[in-house]
Amino acid sequence: MIVRLKYSKTTEGRFMSHLDLLRTMERVFRRAKLPLAFSQGFNPHPKISFGSALAVGVTSEGEYVDVELTRELPLEQIKESLDVAMPSAVKILEIKKIDTRKQGLMAVINVARYQVEIPMLGSISQAEFDEALTKVWQVPTYQVERRGKRGIRQVDIKQGIFSLVGQVIDDKIKIEMELQTGSKGNVKPEEVVKMIKELCEIPLGENMRIHREGLYIKVDGKLITPMAI
Amino acid sequence: MNRLKDFVEDEILSNVTKPLRYVGNEYNVVKKEWESVKLRTLFAFPDLYEVGMSHLGMRILYHLVNEQKDYLMERVFAPWTDMEQILRERKIPLFSLESYHPIKEFDCIGFTLQYEMSYTNILNMLELGGIPLEAAQRSNDDPLIMAGGPCTCNPEPLADFFDFFVIGEGENVILEVLQTITEHRQKREGKQEKNILLHDLAQIPGVYVPVFYEDKYNEDGSFREIKVEEQGIAPRVVKRTIKDLDESYFPLKPIVPYIEIVHDRIMLEVLRGCTRGCRFCQAGMIYRPVRERSKELLVKQAEELVTTTGYNEISLTSLSTSDHSTVKELVNDLTEKYKEDRIGVSLPSLRVDSFSMDLAKEIQQVRKTGLTFAPEAGTQRLRDVINKGVTEENLMEVTDSAFKAGWSHIKLYFMLGLPTETFEDLDGIVDLAYKVLRKGIDIMKEQKRGRQPKVTISVSSFVPKPHTPFQWEPQDTLEVLQEKQRYIKDKIRDRRIVYNYHDAPLSFLEAVFAKGDRRLGQVLKKAWEGGCKFDSWTEHFQYNVWQQVFEECKYDPQKIAYRRGEFTDNLPWDHLDMGVSKKFLWRERDRAYEAAVTGDCRFNNCSVCGVCQNLDVQLMIRKDEKGR
Numbered sequence: 001m002i003v004r005l006k007y008s009k010t011t012e013g014r015f016m017s018h019l020d021l022l023r024t025m026e027r028v029f030r031r032a033k034l035p036l037a038f039s040q041g042f043n044p045h046p047k048i049s050f051g052s053a054l055a056v057g058v059t060s061e062g063e064y065v066d067v068e069l070t071r072e073l074p075l076e077q078i079k080e081s082l083d084v085a086m087p088s089a090v091k092i093l094e095i096k097k098i099d100t101r102k103q104g105l106m107a108v109i110n111v112a113r114y115q116v117e118i119p120m121l122g123s124i125s126q127a128e129f130d131e132a133l134t135k136v137w138q139v140p141t142y143q144v145e146r147r148g149k150r151g152i153r154q155v156d157i158k159q160g161i162f163s164l165v166g167q168v169i170d171d172k173i174k175i176e177m178e179l180q181t182g183s184k185g186n187v188k189p190e191e192v193v194k195m196i197k198e199l200c201e202i203p204l205g206e207n208m209r210i211h212r213e214g215l216y217i218k219v220d221g222k223l224i225t226p227m228a229i
Numbered sequence: 230m231n232r233l234k235d236f237v238e239d240e241i242l243s244n245v246t247k248p249l250r251y252v253g254n255e256y257n258v259v260k261k262e263w264e265s266v267k268l269r270t271l272f273a274f275p276d277l278y279e280v281g282m283s284h285l286g287m288r289i290l291y292h293l294v295n296e297q298k299d300y301l302m303e304r305v306f307a308p309w310t311d312m313e314q315i316l317r318e319r320k321i322p323l324f325s326l327e328s329y330h331p332i333k334e335f336d337c338i339g340f341t342l343q344y345e346m347s348y349t350n351i352l353n354m355l356e357l358g359g360i361p362l363e364a365a366q367r368s369n370d371d372p373l374i375m376a377g378g379p380c381t382c383n384p385e386p387l388a389d390f391f392d393f394f395v396i397g398e399g400e401n402v403i404l405e406v407l408q409t410i411t412e413h414r415q416k417r418e419g420k421q422e423k424n425i426l427l428h429d430l431a432q433i434p435g436v437y438v439p440v441f442y443e444d445k446y447n448e449d450g451s452f453r454e455i456k457v458e459e460q461g462i463a464p465r466v467v468k469r470t471i472k473d474l475d476e477s478y479f480p481l482k483p484i485v486p487y488i489e490i491v492h493d494r495i496m497l498e499v500l501r502g503c504t505r506g507c508r509f510c511q512a513g514m515i516y517r518p519v520r521e522r523s524k525e526l527l528v529k530q531a532e533e534l535v536t537t538t539g540y541n542e543i544s545l546t547s548l549s550t551s552d553h554s555t556v557k558e559l560v561n562d563l564t565e566k567y568k569e570d571r572i573g574v575s576l577p578s579l580r581v582d583s584f585s586m587d588l589a590k591e592i593q594q595v596r597k598t599g600l601t602f603a604p605e606a607g608t609q610r611l612r613d614v615i616n617k618g619v620t621e622e623n624l625m626e627v628t629d630s631a632f633k634a635g636w637s638h639i640k641l642y643f644m645l646g647l648p649t650e651t652f653e654d655l656d657g658i659v660d661l662a663y664k665v666l667r668k669g670i671d672i673m674k675e676q677k678r679g680r681q682p683k684v685t686i687s688v689s690s691f692v693p694k695p696h697t698p699f700q701w702e703p704q705d706t707l708e709v710l711q712e713k714q715r716y717i718k719d720k721i722r723d724r725r726i727v728y729n730y731h732d733a734p735l736s737f738l739e740a741v742f743a744k745g746d747r748r749l750g751q752v753l754k755k756a757w758e759g760g761c762k763f764d765s766w767t768e769h770f771q772y773n774v775w776q777q778v779f780e781e782c783k784y785d786p787q788k789i790a791y792r793r794g795e796f797t798d799n800l801p802w803d804h805l806d807m808g809v810s811k812k813f814l815w816r817e818r819d820r821a822y823e824a825a826v827t828g829d830c831r832f833n834n835c836s837v838c839g840v841c842q843n844l845d846v847q848l849m850i851r852k853d854e855k856g857r
Binding site: 011012015017020023024026028030031033036038046057085087088089207209 | 238240485539570
């Protein structure tokens with residue numbers, strides 16, 4: 001059977017790399033005595049596939065992973081044994097059995113929602129901030145540099161920004177953003193912040209805090225969660 | 230308290246490499262209430278998290294102490310240079326991983342001395358914790374600073390900085406030490422009177438309090454003697470040994486790190502000690518006698534550890550695992566049992582014989598990566614000198630078998646600069662490498678594997694170590710070591726042979742700190758002040774600073790490393806008794822010069838090394854008990 005887990009990455013969990021998480025998941029399933037299925041071949045590895053890698057330093061309350069087991073087990077039992085075996089950096093939020101024929105998580109997830117908190121160095125009103133974001137929103141394209149295997153290339157991120165809402169709270173601003181993710185393109189919240197900094201004159205500090213609220217699948221303009229398909 | 234934790238997590242960790250080195254909330258971590266215990270202790274490992282967490286001794290003591298109601302033990306590692314810089318800039322004291330308490334707030338800090346070139350990190354960690362470096366400068370309110378581990382068999386270079394050392398195996402003695410400290414404080418309403426406490430601690434067998442001993446030197450500056458100068462203190466400290474590995478504590482719920490560490494697997498200790506008797510090997514002398522853990526217990530422990538850790542590999546660790554009398558049955562049982570769960574079994578090193586090769590074949594059914602053997606020397610003559618009971622025939626047999634079984638990469642460990650070594654012996658290293666390579670070429674061609682074999686020869690430099698038959702031997706000079714390294718390099722002309730060798734100045738310093746006396750403490754301090762730390766990390770090793778400091782301190786390191794000793798010489802570690810007698814060591818040294826081999830006492834006569842008689846212990850070989 002294949003189970004889909006929705007999990008969160010806590011404040012300390014945000015420092016785990018994707019590889020750390022992969023190793024941890026395998027160990028968690030072993031500790032939980034759940035029968036992991038392995039790939040065939042010369043160097044078998046457990047059939048664990050993640051939704052979308054979370055950057056180091058980012059917390060999240062909406063991460064997904066699909067894990068294949070060799071036999072059927074009640075979901076409740078799986079959840080209970082996982083809870084005991086899970087280290088404090090990761091917490092299981094939901095679990096569901098999924099149909100093997102459906103597409104893999106990586107292929108379908110295409111939207112990520114983030115909350116970004118940034119300290120302000122000066123003061124700014126809500127109206128001024130709204131105006132600034134509108135200005136950002138109206139820019140037709142925005143190029144960022146990406147370092148790839150074939151050197152540095154320019155990528156337009158504007159079309160990957162689906163929504164941008166900001167709020168001024170005391171000496172901080174909080175921005176909620178809906179960004180493209182997945183195999184067809186990926187926009188990083190840091191890049192959007194850089195864009196805001198460059199296009200508007202808002203005195204923003206360093207040390208931002210990024211939280212991923214969730215990963216979604218956008219179908220016909222509507223967002224559904226990976227647990228709903 | 231958690232204000233520090235929050236601050237570090239929010240403001241600092243995003244700016245350092247591998248932040249999880251400093252977080253410490255791993256699976257199976259033990260967090261005890263600070264106020265709920267009578268004594269708070271800290272295990273300090275003077276190297277990176279990834280290195281320290283791979284150390285079994287720390288795992289044993291950490292969980293053992295934390296299982297006691299009255300004590301807690303937390304951990305701290307050397308922060309990497311990026312973290313250190315931020316700690317200094319922000320004026321944050323070095324803190325423990327579990328509760329984020331500044332290390333200064335612990336009652337007792339225990340460092341482990343695993344290798345000499347970690348010593349500068351100890352000073353750095355103390356200073357980062359705001360603790361006075363020298364024992365004499367610490368007050369009754371400062372933590373007690375103690376150390377254990379193999380380098381305590383000559384801890385004199387560190388004597389100025391430590392309140393006491395624990396010599397030998399720590400499982401039993403650590404609890405006696407903590408009890409003594411607790412009782413001392415209870416009698417004094419939590420206060421400590423260090424001089425009285427140290428006196429009490431020194432009554433525990435295996436505890437060495439350096440301040441009670443005085444070091445003396447001759448007019449020419451050479452070492453004269455070290456002698457107890459305090460009433461009621463023993464002139465010699467005898468190492469502690471556990472008698473039965475089945476009866477001794479072993480942690481069954483070890484911490485599972487988030488990040489990849491050096492030995493990222495279950496470490497199952499199958500035996501302790503080694504009596505093969507290699508004459509250069511300190512571990513083989515100071516951890517005697519051989520005590521095996523029974524197969525029945527090992528299988529049980531493995532089962533438990535698989536469940537509590539989730540690791541997919543069980544490493545059977547010891548100084549020489551293929552020597553365990555029931556290792557074959559053990560490996561059989563474990564591989565069968567865990568095959569389906571994809572949990573592998575591994576051996577850290579292999580003896581050069583067909584028995585070990587059979588074991589390797591059994592456990593490496595899937596992955597055929599490199600296979601490592603340690604002939605240590607290039608000719609039979611020199612292998613006899615060092616008492617390494619390996620023949621060229623053995624080596625050719627096992628490599629033949631390895632290539633035939635599908636391996637294509639063979640690694641060979643050698644040592645350069647061994648006593649009596651000539652260039653003929655170096656030619657022998659090169660010859661062996663070529664012979665193994667040619668064997669590989671032939672077999673792989675025959676099997677039509679379409680790949681080229683690879684032979685790696687790793688050649689380290691001989692470092693004379695205390696409590697070994699070679700403790701009186703001079704090390705080759707730097708120039709000679711480097712010449713020999715080049716000599717081998719020039720002779721390796723095949724790209725399928727990879728030649729690795731160590732930094733010679735590092736081996737020289739290792740010899741100096743292994744055999745040096747108490748005066749080295751001030752050299753160490755000055756070198757650390759000059760910026761030396763993480764010396765065993767090539768990118769941080771600053772030999773020029775060390776050279777300057779030796780000059781400034783008017784301490785000639787060559788007189789330590791290059792000196793040829795006599796049996797009658799007093800040595801800076803003579804007051805520390807590792808069970809093996811000096812007479813035995815000297816006899817072994819004589820036999821080395823005759824190229825005479827001394828047999829392993831498990832299979833031959835007792836070689837009268839003195840351990841069993843002196844320490845009231847015995848060899849514990851499990852197969853004999855159960856009948857064959």
